[in-house]
Amino acid sequence: MGAATPVVELKQITKVFPGIIANDSISFKLHKGEIHALLGENGAGKSTLMNIVFGLYQPEEGSIEVNGEPVIIDSPNRAIELGIGMVHQHFKLVQPFTVTENIILGSEPKKGTRINYKKATEEIRQLSEQYGLQVNPNAKIHDISVGMQQRVEILKTLYRGAEILIFDEPTAVLTPQEISELMEIMKRLVAEGKSIILITHKLKEIMQIADNVTIIRRGKVVDTVKKSETTPQELAEKMVGRNVTFKVDKKPAEPGSVVLEMANIVSNNKEGTAVLQGLNLQVRAGEILGIAGVDGNGQSELIEALTGLRHVDGGTVKLLGQDITNMSPRKITESGVSHIPEDRHKHGLVLDFSVSENMVLETYYKPPFNKGGFLNFDAIDKHATRLVERFDVRTPSIATHARSLSGGNQQKAIIAREIDKNPTLMIAAQPTRGLDVGAIEFVQQQLIAQRDQGKAVLLISFELDEIINVSDRIAVIYEGQIVGEVLPEKTNDQELGLMMAGSTAKRGAAHE
Structure with missing residues (x-):
């Protein structure tokens, strides 16, 4: 095997699902000791491709070499036998199990007929x-942080002898500190000869850690570039197929009177534990x-x-x-x-309803959509057509089932419906989760436009860049x-990350 032989090479892999060519x-080539990023919008076919490498799907055409x-x-x-994790x-x-029990599940070291825990733990x-990785082998999964659980997943692959590790959107659930730690772990894995x-x-992460980047758009490879020879701007353009601005354009907020006030909100879960414990919050008109x-x-919660959607056990929620x-x-x-809503499939859309029906989910019982107890489909379709045009929802027709739209277009449909209700308060929960840079730009502009019309906007997001760029x-x-509150x-x-991890540094007084 020459020095240049890739550890994994995919040759002309094609995967077809009903009605869509996913790959x-x-x-694609991965060389020993490199971090190769696979970049693409949601639905571009990245996960499908990796699920083929991991043996979860079979390709219609093409071959794989290890x-x-x-092979x-x-x-x-079979993937694990080949050293792929x-x-x-x-x-x-498994939540109630220990770290060790989870890692050895299915490949337990035996001592006679008994499982040899001591050997495994060691x-x-x-x-x-x-x-x-700094993982305690005896901790129970439900007692450790999400970041630690991820490290257990990494250990699981290493314990099974993985030389090639595939990370699928690994930073989606981590704090900024955990993301930096994960980057260090990845560098360490590669230094020890893993690939x-x-x-x-996320372009920022690629620029921090990748050696090479392969960009996929709509199931096709657009390009493979060296990280050292590209820029986030260029990657974004290749990923979306057009020019993208990263700066959120907005003028300073002009907050008015208090629209939403949550005072001392307490809410318990089924076990009687408080999941909201005396939460206080105010949102004003004209601010995010x-x-x-x-x-x-x-x-x-x-x-x-x-x-x-959930019972409040103490405190008050006031609107105006x-x-x-x-x-x-x-x-x-x-x-x-x-x-x-944060989960567009569960709470945002009825996937087997048409786009048109989804546009009146909360207003179907009012005129003009309802006449004498009957749905007025002409009015509903007219309404849907107007919203689809205004918000550029890409759908074959308004009769298409919501299920067959891409994630970004499903999100646009929800936003169109919610903005059209002309609310006093707009709650946006993870509004850009899983969307690509182009759709993100659109969604953020819509939220700012709502604010500029004097609406109160509450934005909940795990993307710190989004929180910092869009919020007032x-x-x-x-x-x-x-x-704590900060501007x-x-x-x-870093400061936000520390507060998010519960260390209440000088609240809001930093960097004065």
């Missing part, structure tokens, strides 16, 4: 030290309040409490001074609240409470 004759030898990867077990975006861990400890494929749509926090600190605590979702909507004020949520122009990733 269109894609070729270390110069042609058929017909299952994840995948760190999935959604961890596949091996895991050694691997953890060798790669700087990494990084699936991502951004909520920064690590996933799982009460963001979802805050939105549910506000939109009538009127108490709307524990009102029904429909009442809350009618009192002037619009909501772009930032509130940090930690363990169900707002632990975007007076803060940075």
Whole structure:
């Protein structure tokens, strides 16, 4: 095997799903000791391609070589035998088990008929030290942070002898500190001779860590470039197919009176534990309040409490001074609240309804959409056509099922519907999650336009860049409470990251 033989080479891989060519004759090479980023918008075919390498899908055409030898990867077990490991975006861990139990699951070292835990624990400890993972083999999964759980997933692949690691959007759930630590871990893995494929749509991370970048657009390879010879601007253009600006254009906010006031909100989960514990928050007309926090600190519960999807056990929610605590979702909507939900499939759209029907999900019972108890389809279709045109929702027709739209267009459809209700308060939860730079730009401009029309906008996002760029004020949520407020122009990733991790440095007084 010559020095230049790739550790993995894909040759003209084509994968077809009903009605869509997910991968269109894609070729890709990974060399030993490199970090090769696979960049593309959502739906470009990155994950499909890697699921083929990991044996979860079979390609219709094309071949795969590992270390110069042609191979058929017909299952994840075969991939693991070939030294390929995948760190999935959604961890596949058993919560009540320990780290060791999770790592050895399915490949337990035996001592006679008994599992040899001691040997396993020792091996895991050694691997953890060798790669700087700092994982406690005896901790239970439900007691460790998301970042630690990810390291357990990495260890799982290393324990099974992976030489090639595929990371699928690995930073989506991490704090800024955890992201820097993950970058260090990846560098360490490569220094020890491993090779990494990084699936991502985040340009910043590619510039920090990748050696080479392959850009995929609509299932085809657009280009492969050296990181050292490209810029974020150029990568964005190749990924989206047009020029993209990264600066969010907005004039300073002119906040008016208080629109939303949440005072001492307490909400318990089924076990009686408080998931919101005395949360206080105010959003004014004509401003965007951004909520920064690590996933799982009460963001979802805050939105549910506000939109009538969860019971508030203490405190009050007021809209323009009127108490709307524990009102029904429909009442809350009618009192002037619009909501772009964080899970567009679960709470945003009915996937098997047409685009047209989805545009009136919350207003179908009102005129002109309802006449004497019957739906007026002419009026509904006219309404949908107007919104699809105004918000550039790319759909074959308004009769198309929402399911068949791309993620970005599903999101545009929801935003069109919610903005058209002309709300007093717009709640935007993860509004750009999983979207590419072009769609992100559009969504952020829409939120700013709402603000400029004097609406109150509450933005909840895990993307710190988005929080800093779009918000006029930032509130940090930690363990169900707002632990501090800062101004975007007076803060940075590091300070926010520390607050998000619960260390309440001088609140809002930093960088004065």
